Structure formats: structure tokens, C-alpha cells
Amino acid sequence: MIPAADSPMTSFVNRQQFTIDWGHCDPAGIVFNSRFFEFFDRGTWALFEAALGVRPPDLAGAFGIVGIPLVDASARFLAPARFGDAVELTTQVSEFRRSSFDVLHRLLVRGALAVEGRETRVWATRDATDPSKIKSQPIPPEVAARFRVD
Amino acid sequence: MIPAADSPMTSFVNRQQFTIDWGHCDPAGIVFNSRFFEFFDRGTWALFEAALGVRPPDLAGAFGIVGIPLVDASARFLAPARFGDAVELTTQVSEFRRSSFDVLHRLLVRGALAVEGRETRVWATRDATDPSKIKSQPIPPEVAARFRVD
Amino acid sequence: MIPAADSPMTSFVNRQQFTIDWGHCDPAGIVFNSRFFEFFDRGTWALFEAALGVRPPDLAGAFGIVGIPLVDASARFLAPARFGDAVELTTQVSEFRRSSFDVLHRLLVRGALAVEGRETRVWATRDATDPSKIKSQPIPPEVAARFRVD
Amino acid sequence: MIPAADSPMTSFVNRQQFTIDWGHCDPAGIVFNSRFFEFFDRGTWALFEAALGVRPPDLAGAFGIVGIPLVDASARFLAPARFGDAVELTTQVSEFRRSSFDVLHRLLVRGALAVEGRETRVWATRDATDPSKIKSQPIPPEVAARFRVD
Numbered sequence: 070m071i072p073a074a075d076s077p078m079t080s081f082v083n084r085q086q087f088t089i090d091w092g093h094c095d096p097a098g099i100v101f102n103s104r105f106f107e108f109f110d111r112g113t114w115a116l117f118e119a120a121l122g123v124r125p126p127d128l129a130g131a132f133g134i135v136g137i138p139l140v141d142a143s144a145r146f147l148a149p150a151r152f153g154d155a156v157e158l159t160t161q162v163s164e165f166r167r168s169s170f171d172v173l174h175r176l177l178v179r180g181a182l183a184v185e186g187r188e189t190r191v192w193a194t195r196d197a198t199d200p201s202k203i204k205s206q207p208i209p210p211e212v213a214a215r216f217r218v219d
Numbered sequence: 220m221i222p223a224a225d226s227p228m229t230s231f232v233n234r235q236q237f238t239i240d241w242g243h244c245d246p247a248g249i250v251f252n253s254r255f256f257e258f259f260d261r262g263t264w265a266l267f268e269a270a271l272g273v274r275p276p277d278l279a280g281a282f283g284i285v286g287i288p289l290v291d292a293s294a295r296f297l298a299p300a301r302f303g304d305a306v307e308l309t310t311q312v313s314e315f316r317r318s319s320f321d322v323l324h325r326l327l328v329r330g331a332l333a334v335e336g337r338e339t340r341v342w343a344t345r346d347a348t349d350p351s352k353i354k355s356q357p358i359p360p361e362v363a364a365r366f367r368v369d
Numbered sequence: 370m371i372p373a374a375d376s377p378m379t380s381f382v383n384r385q386q387f388t389i390d391w392g393h394c395d396p397a398g399i400v401f402n403s404r405f406f407e408f409f410d411r412g413t414w415a416l417f418e419a420a421l422g423v424r425p426p427d428l429a430g431a432f433g434i435v436g437i438p439l440v441d442a443s444a445r446f447l448a449p450a451r452f453g454d455a456v457e458l459t460t461q462v463s464e465f466r467r468s469s470f471d472v473l474h475r476l477l478v479r480g481a482l483a484v485e486g487r488e489t490r491v492w493a494t495r496d497a498t499d500p501s502k503i504k505s506q507p508i509p510p511e512v513a514a515r516f517r518v519d
Numbered sequence: 520m521i522p523a524a525d526s527p528m529t530s531f532v533n534r535q536q537f538t539i540d541w542g543h544c545d546p547a548g549i550v551f552n553s554r555f556f557e558f559f560d561r562g563t564w565a566l567f568e569a570a571l572g573v574r575p576p577d578l579a580g581a582f583g584i585v586g587i588p589l590v591d592a593s594a595r596f597l598a599p600a601r602f603g604d605a606v607e608l609t610t611q612v613s614e615f616r617r618s619s620f621d622v623l624h625r626l627l628v629r630g631a632l633a634v635e636g637r638e639t640r641v642w643a644t645r646d647a648t649d650p651s652k653i654k655s656q657p658i659p660p661e662v663a664a665r666f667r668v669d
Contacts, residue, residue, distance in 0.1 A: 090261045096398045106553040111240045126303035143593030153276035246548045256403040293443030426603035453576035
């Protein structure tokens with residue numbers, strides 16, 4: 070179901086299984102779009118925990134960053150997900166750049182791709198000259214290395 | 220931690236373990252109150268699935284009802300739950316009445332009661348004289364029996 | 370529609386008008402219960418802004434508190450609110466005690482009471498002996514006075 | 520602040536002003552990403568109401584469609600929005616195609632563009648051969664014409 074060509078196969082993939090709740094769904098009986106972006110955010114935290122072995126609330130402290138803020142998010146809705154559907158969300162980093170990275174999310178309903186999401190996030194520290202601001206920082210090579218699967 | 224006196228011990232208890240998400244939390248770093256009511260709703264559906272063996276989206280059809288609408292909900296917030304906390308939600312029916320019932324939810328953080336929730340719901344069918352309305356209906360004894368633990 | 374007997378008539382009432390969104394509603398076509406608790410929280414902040422003349426993000430700083438955390442919340446659902454409904458939320462403090470207070474919310478759909486909510490909140494400061502904890506503090510009389518209508 | 524070059528100036532623009540709620544914000548003190556997609560959805564319904572003079576819940580019935588389902592959504596986060604910020608959301612159709620259209624959302628904080636969102640939606644009817652499915656339908660020219668500003 071998932072086209073191999075589009076898949077960064079050498080990148081660690083996190084998988085989450087969960088069930089669609091009544092409260093996730095709208096009057097059309099399908100998951101309301103904003104909920105998928107909640108799922109994606111949770112998927113990214115879970116991926117980082119699985120790859121780095123650091124609990125999400127400890128990530129910032131462990132790497133001297135303020136976090137991995139989102140600068141871009143998108144989703145393509147291919148098929149609906151409904152109340153009670155058992156879904157699987159796969160999450161992986163599709164590209165690490167110098168100080169930002171892309172995360173690819175695929176939500177599968179009964180094995181078929183229903184929603185594809187993308188996030189761009191930055192590796193961010195507090196700006197030394199203005200602590201009210203944040204600035205991107207080079208991603209440590211040892212961090213990116215933990216997401217590679219050989 | 221859970222006072223036995225208040226616990227309807229003969230009622231089936233459903234347990235869910237999950238982790239508090241970043242998106243559940245507010246600027247105080249703790250779960251925003253409305254999220255607990257999402258957790259309670261999910262807990263009730265899961266309890267009914269476990270007790271009755273019927274998937275949530277099939278519940279209405281299986282029993283000829285429109286659903287189990289909420290008429291009253293409340294929560295007492297005893298201690299905060301934070302991002303990354305592994306929590307357990309226990310859910311049980313504390314009382315079945317003729318056509319309504321109470322659900323008791325307890326959210327535990329590190330084994331300690333953090334939030335206690337209560338829902339009152341009705342066993343509802345479509346009103347025969349006005350299909351735009353719903354009306355409560357006697358709960359079948361065989362339904363209530365499935366929530367009893369001897 | 371609102372029974373006068375139950376109404377603390379000498380307490381300042383804040384009114385908000387808004388429209389029910391598609392994303393507020395569930396597969397039954399009515400507002401999902403957790404959304405009302407979002408509405409109530411917004412109503413309380415708006416009430417405090419109207420009564421005290423302090424913008425919500427400045428409330429803590431203006432009074433030397435960490436906030437007005439919620440310790441108890443409840444709602445009675447009397448009639449549904451639906452997508453597109455123009456609703457009015459009235460919010461008022463129903464009782465000030467030494468260091469806690471109750472907020473009463475009434476959501477009206479076409480002038481009729483649809484949901485009644487209650488919150489109990491505390492006037493909270495950081496605990497001097499353990500800054501990771503908060504503790505309740507006496508509500509300044511001049512604060513409570515601002516909510517009185519003569 | 521808004522670059523004119525990117526702006527489909529001949530398209531009707533709907534404007535909504537609102538305030539960022541406590542419950543919209545995450546532990547970083549800024550609006551959690553999924554909330555913006557709720558704002559965009561609300562913006563699209565409000566735009567259609569303003570352009571067509573049809574209340575959102577009546578849209579489907581008025582045009583014989585099942586709705587305007589979302590097939591693609593994205594957002595660029597340029598600057599944070601915080602609790603208490605007074606924001607303006609401008610919404611307009613940036614392109615009508617045969618049976619789908621793009622909606623452009625701009626969220627302004629203190630007059631500066633903070634978030635830019637895009638939605639692609641389809642004009643959808645129930646599939647005559649399989650009523651469980653929906654299919655796209657040509658957008659009536661008189662509908663598209665109502666979004667044009669001369």
C-alpha cells in the first residue's frame with residue numbers, strides 16, 4: 070500500500086497503534102482534520118523517544134535545546150478514518166538538514182494509507198542575545214545518526 | 220491510594236494506560252481541563268466494549284438505541300498530570316438506575332489519584348412520536364448484568 | 370428562562386456570543402462535551418478581564434499569583450447545541466470564599482438554557498517553602514469587590 | 520505586511536477577529552499547531568456564509584452537496600501567537616478549479632503575518648452508484664462568481 074519509492078528506507082520508523090475516538094470525529098462521522106495534526110505531533114515525540122532513548126519531557130534538557138518547534142505542517146487526506154477504526158501511525162524522519170528536519174507521517178486504516186502528513190521542525194536553542202527569541206542550531210551528527218537504520 | 224469505601228467493588232473495572240501528550244498541556248505545563256473529559260468519554264466507550272463485547276460504533280445498532288448520551292459530567296482535580304506522564308485511567312459503572320447510569324473515572328499518576336471524574340448517561344432511543352428527539356429507555360437487565368463482577 | 374432564584378443577582382455577569390463550529394461537534398451532530406469546558410474556561414478569563422480590567426495574560430503578574438487553577442468542574446447538559454447555532458455564554462462568580470471561588474456558566478441556545486456549568490477555582494501563589502508547589506492564598510477584598518454589582 | 524504579489528486581489532476576503540485562549544496554548548506558551556487548523560476550518564465556513572449568504576449548516580442542502588470536504592491542508596508557522604493575543608484571520612478562495620478549490624488563510628498578530636494556511640477542498644455530492652461514497656462535482660459558476668470582487 071505504501072509506495073517504496075517515496076519511503077526513506079534507511080530511516081528508523083516508529084509505529085503507534087490506536088483507536089479513533091468518538092471525540093475525534095465530526096458530524097460527517099469522520100476524524101476532524103485538526104486531530105490528525107495532534108496525532109502527528111504525538112508521533113514525532115514518540116519517534117524521538119524511540120530513537121534517542123530520552124523521554125519527551127527530558128529531550129530539551131538532554132540536548133541543551135528549547136525544543137523542536139514546528140515551522141511547517143501539511144496533510145493529504147486520501148480516505149476517511151471513522152469512530153472505532155483501529156489505525157496505525159508510522160513516523161520517520163525523511164530528511165535531516167543542517168539545523169532543520171522533515172518528519173513523514175502515514176496513517177493507515179486497515180492497512181491502506183488514509184492520511185499522509187509532513188512536518189518541518191527546527192533544532193532550536195534560546196537566542197543568546199535576546200532570550201525571548203529562539204534560533205536554529207546545527208543538529209548534532211550523533212543525534213541524526215540515531216535515526217539511521219543500516 | 221483509592222479509598223475502598225467509595226469503590227463499587229462488584230462493578231467491572233476497565234483500565235487504560237496512556238501517556239500525556241504535549242498537545243494535552245497548557246501554558247502551566249499541565250493537562251488542560253477539557254482534555255480529561257475527552258479521556259473520560261474514551262474510557263466509557265472502552266468500558267462498554269470490554270463489558271459487552273461490542274465495538275463502540277456497533278453499540279447503538281446492537282441494542283436498538285441511539286447511544287448513551289451524557290447528561291452530567293464532573294471532575295475533581297487533585298493533582299496535576301504533566302507532559303510525558305504515564306497515567307492509568309480506571310473506569311467503572313458506579314450505579315445503574317432504571318434508564319440512566321453513573322460512570323466513575325479515576326486518573327492515576329504514578330499510582331496516586333490525580334483526577335476523579337463522574338458521568339451520568341442515559342440509555343436512549345429515538346422518540347417514536349418525534350424522531351428529532353431522543354428519550355430514555357429502561358436499561359435491559361442483561362446489559363447491567365454484564366458489568367457485575369461476582 | 371433563567372430561574373431568578375438560583376441567580377446571584379448582585380454578581381457581575383459577563384456575556385459572550387459566539388457560533389458553534391463544525392469542529393466542536395461530534396458524529397451525533399452536537400457539541401462534544403469537552404468543548405463546553407473550553408467555553409467555560411474562556412468565559413472565566415473574559416469575566417476576570419471585564420471585572421478587573423486586566424488582560425488575561427497579565428492577571429498573574431498584576432496580583433502576584435500564579436493563576437486561578439481549577440479544582441472542580443461540572444456541567445449539566447439540558448439540551449444540545451448544534452453546528453451553526455448562535456449561542457450566548459453568561460459567566461459570573463456565584464460565591465467568593467476565603468481563598469477559593471465558584472464560577473457559574475450558562476450556555477443559552479435561542480434564549481433557552483442548554484448547558485449549566487460550575488467551576489471551583491483557587492487564588493494561588495507559589496509555595497515559598499517548595500517553589501514546585503502552589504498554595505491557595507486569601508482573595509484580596511478589593512478583588513472580590515470588583516465582581517459585586519449594587 | 521501582506522505581500523500584494525501573492526494576494527488574489529479580486530477574491531472576496533472574510534475577516535475574523537478573536538482572542539487566543541489559554542486552552543489553545545501549549546507548555547511553550549504558544550498556540551498548539553492543531554488549533555490553527557480549527558481556526559482555518561472556521562474561517563472557511565465563515566467565508567462561505569459571507570459570500571453565499573447561506574448559514575453553514577444549510578450549505579449542503581442549499582446546493583445539493585454533501586459538503587466541501589478537505590483533501591489537503593498545510594500551514595507555515597512564521598511567528599508564535601500567545602495567550603491573550605488579539606488576532607485577525609483573513610480567509611479567501613485563491614483558486615476555483617472545475618470541482619475543487621483552494622482557500623488561503625492568513626493569521627495576523629499585531630498586524631504581522633504569523634501563520635499562513637492553505638486548504639484544498641472539493642465540491643462533493645453523494646455517489647449515485649454507491650451512496651456510502653462521495654464524488655467531486657463541477658462547482659456551479661454562480662457559486663464561484665459570488666467570491667469574485669470587481
